[in-house]
Amino acid sequence: MIEAPRVLGVIRLSVATDASTAPERQRDAIQHWANAPHVSGTVIGWAEDLDVSGGLDPFKRPKLGPWLTERESEFDVIAVLKIDRLTRRSKNFAELVEWCEKRGKTIVSVTEGIDMSTPMGKMFAQIIAAFAEGELNTIRARIQASAQTRLEMGVWTGGVLPFGYQFTDSAAGKGKKLAQDPEYAALLREIVDRVKTDWSAYRIAVDLNRRKVPTWRDYLRIKSGKPSRGIQWASATIVAIVTNPTAAGFFTYKGEQVEDDEGNPVMISSNPIMTPDEWNQMVVRFTTDERKAVRSTPSRSMLGGVATCGVCGANMSSAKKSKNTAKGTEYFYYACNNLQTGTCRFPARSTRERLDRYVNDAVGCALGQAPMLEKSSVDSGPIRTELEAVKKRLDRLETDYMAGRYDEEGQQESYWKMHKSLSAKISRLRAEVEVLDSAPKHVNTGRTYAEVWAEKDDEQKRAFLKKHNIRVVVFRDLVEWAKESVVVEFLDLKEFIQGNNLQLDDLDYYRADFNTPLEDDGSTLSLERLAEMAKSRIAIKQEALAL
Structure with a gap:
């Protein structure tokens, strides 16, 4: 020492x-x-x-x-x-x-x-x-065994009370079970319904704050007799609530859904607030751009982040304003995001009023009577990935067994229990993949694009465009008679028509063109061909100016 x-x-x-x-x-x-x-x-x-x-x-x-x-x-x-x-x-x-x-x-x-x-x-x-x-x-091991016993009895195992649920005594009088909290289960239903109608997470949060609705944690504090902390709703909070598996009644442990010995999901409630299909819809919605960058400020335009430059493919920014001091007026623009950096030689640019009008016309006129389709929320891709992972786990388990790693006393029973569980889960996942692959990829809502579009404000329209894979492509100086040319593609509708060999009234419902040249036979040009034409025309103009 x-x-x-x-x-x-x-x-x-x-x-x-x-x-x-x-x-x-x-x-x-x-x-x-x-x-x-x-x-x-x-x-x-x-x-x-x-x-x-x-x-x-x-x-x-x-x-x-x-x-x-x-x-x-x-x-x-x-x-x-x-x-x-x-x-x-x-x-x-x-x-x-x-x-x-x-x-x-x-x-x-x-x-x-x-x-x-x-x-x-x-x-x-x-x-x-x-x-x-x-x-x-x-x-x-003692804690896990106790938790497993409570799960098998349908009793809550502890932790933060899930959003929209409350405790109730189990029938056997041993522990607590989860039931819907009337007030906040209804609030979760309201949030889900708004997301379905293309409300953004940001807009929902703003509305709840305006109505002074307490957040879940504050609501629980108030119920227990404690003062509210005045916590504000945020976009990330909304996303976390509707994508949490517990909202659909699934029990999770360390972020992973828990299955029983048969490979089926363990439920925390016999009466979940959301259905599994609704929960899948929320996950699909918020694993897109909206989840990667949850909005912290309100949108000021319908096409910001939706419209793209036809030449470089970059998004066009939200409306920018330029003042005419002589006339005292303001103009709002959409512009290619690469305009300021100079990395696009032919950046698209359009006034907000004109570009919004083109898209409104495309939806209201060109596609007004076309059936409005909902993309199916089911996707076998994630389940296929999970299936492959489970197969690998079973392969490793069997390899370890053959190597004698389960030969000691008591380990045989553990091995066969794990083998049964993994095998059952593989069977279940395979069945789910078959069902999903055979299900329709699009569902007809029974309404037209024009009907649904007319009910929305600019923010909802932007969410609608993203949700239904509607592409807005802008070209600059493509034709002599217009400053910008626009192509609106309805890609979900195109996929549905081509996948089902349909033709609606002999019209090209999945594309609308504004100020674009045509082929000699009157057919539309591809986006790639339009981009080449735009580059060629602008290059000629730039050379002429240089001279």
Whole structure:
């Protein structure tokens, strides 16, 4: 042991503990040891981690970690009440011992009388660490078994109360079950219905704040007699609520849906607020651009982020204004996002009024009577990915079994239970893929594009365009008689017509052109051909100006 060592006192307290390991007792014991005449040490600091599991790597603990990674030169000895206060993982303990040996430091357990500066101390410390890991595994197994039993009984296993649900006593009187909270289940239904009618998450949040509707956490505080904290709704909150599997009644653990032994999803409620299909719709909606960049400010235009430059393909920005000081008027423009950077030699540009009118005309006139189609929310892609992952897990399990890794007593039963569960899940996922692949990809709503379009404001129209894969492409100086040319493509409708070999009234319903040249036979030109023509015309004009 180093004479008069600099001592780092390490304290840890897990969520489940008793008075025998209280922080004060750990601190007093370490201080008493450091003050002993045979030590004469000085406690230079404390690494106190409360509510931290013994299974967490010491280098990753909030308080201890920085001492090990950033302040190692400030201490000589790590002192703990007991070895399990340092870690309950023998692997982590061995790594920390090696770290100390390389740096000339030592570990001391003050109540177990272990000083790792001696060979005997090292041996006893390793033995104790191994027992601590076994105890941790036993605790976790007991907790998991208890949670599984509660799940099988349909009883809530604990955690934050899911949005829109409330506790109710189980029929057997053992624990709590989840039932719909009348007020906030209705609010969730309202939010879902608004998303279906192309309200953005931002707009929903603004409306709830305007109506002074408490957020879920504030609502729970008010119900329990506590004052509201006045937390505001945000776009991200709305997205998180409607895409959370618990809204559809699915039980999750660490972000993953939980299945039973037959591979079926475990439900947290017999009467979920959202149907699985509705939840799928929400996930599909908010895994697009709106989820990647949730709006923090209101939209000022119908086509910002929807219309694209026909030459470079970049999005056109939201409306920009340019003042005519002589006339005292303002003009609003859409412009290619590459206009300012100069990376597009032929950037598209159009007044907001004109471009909005073209798109309104395309929907209202050219496609007014075409059937409005909803893209099916079902998609076998994610399920296929999950199916392949489960197959690989089963293959690894069988490989381990053949290698004799389940030969010990009690492991056979564990192996066959896991094998049954994975096999059942593979069968279920295969059946789901077959059903989804055979289902229609588009559903006729029974309404026309014009009817639905007329009910929407600019923000809803923008969401509608994205949702139904309606493409707006703008070209500059494509023809002599107009400053901009526009093509509006209804790609969902095109896919539906071509996929079902349909022709509606002998008209080309999936494209509308404004100020675009035609082929000699009167047919429309492809977007690629129009882009080449735009480049050629602008290049000629630029050469003429240069001369």
